[in-house]
Amino acid sequence: MADTETGAARPRPATLPLLIAAVVVVVLALVVWALTADSGSDDSTVSTPAAESADAGFARDMAVHHQQAVEMSYIVRDQTDNEDVRRLAYDVAQTQANQRGMLQGWLDLWGLPKTSPDGYMAWMEGGGHMGHEPRDGSLMPGMASNTELDKLRELEGRQAEVFYLQLMYDHHMGGVDMAQACVRQCGVETEKQLAQGMVQGQQSEMELMTDMLKERGSAPR
Incomplete structure (x- = not known):
């Protein structure tokens, strides 16, 4: 999206701080994990x-x-100048990049592959489909389809804001469903605590997204 005053393309947000933060979180997770394993917990x-x-x-x-x-969060940050949406997008990107680093750090620590031969969601009791199946290139319930991602890249301004908020609301619904399943099914206490934090954080953001959509004359899909 071009800058409204200079006509120049706005540079993408720097990703280095996110990468550094993710590395820090992974290191801390590994340290905590090692300590809890040695402590007899x-x-x-x-x-x-x-x-x-x-x-x-x-x-x-x-x-x-x-x-x-x-x-999706980085896409919308390039498609709108609205500071509220850009701030939310940055918060989502930072939080989920950090959590992703922690999850992958645990897999590395456990010596387990990052992909499963059984496919996605095989670990969840009942499959966690939330009443609908993944479609059009989406890998899991709640995830946007390829068509939806392409549409988000094409929209600008208020239209991009509304569509992003709707997509992210759905995305959080799927994420909460998965995290609640981990709270019920996972055996590693540290991971269960992270999952519970995801539930609380994403539900709070869903309430915020609902309010932001209402301000734009829209609502979750």
Whole structure:
């Protein structure tokens, strides 16, 4: 999107701070994990979950789910000048990039692959489909389709804001569904605590998105 005064393209937000923050979170997660495993806590009995476990499945799938949220957030930051939407997009991107680094750090620590031969959502009891199936290139419930991502890239201004908020609301619905399943099914206490934090954080953002959509004469889909 061109700058309204100079006509020059606005540069993309710097990603270095996000990368640094993600590295820091991963290092801290590994340290905490090592300490809890050595301390004789309940986590020590499940310090290396099985590849097909809910712990590993959640880490793999949520990392992928988070990556799309980061992508959509950077798209909309280039498509609007509205500071409220840009601030929300930055917060979503920063939070989910950091959490994604933590999830992948655990998989590395456990020596488990970052992809599952059983496909996405196989670890979830009931599949977590929220009443609908992934479609048109979307990998999991709540994720945007290829067509929707292409549309978001084409929109600008208020139209981009509304569509982003609707897509991210759906995305958070899927994320909350997955995180609640981890709280129920995962055995690693540290991971369950992260999942519970995701539930609370994303539900709060969904309320904010609903208010922002209402201000724009719209609503979640």
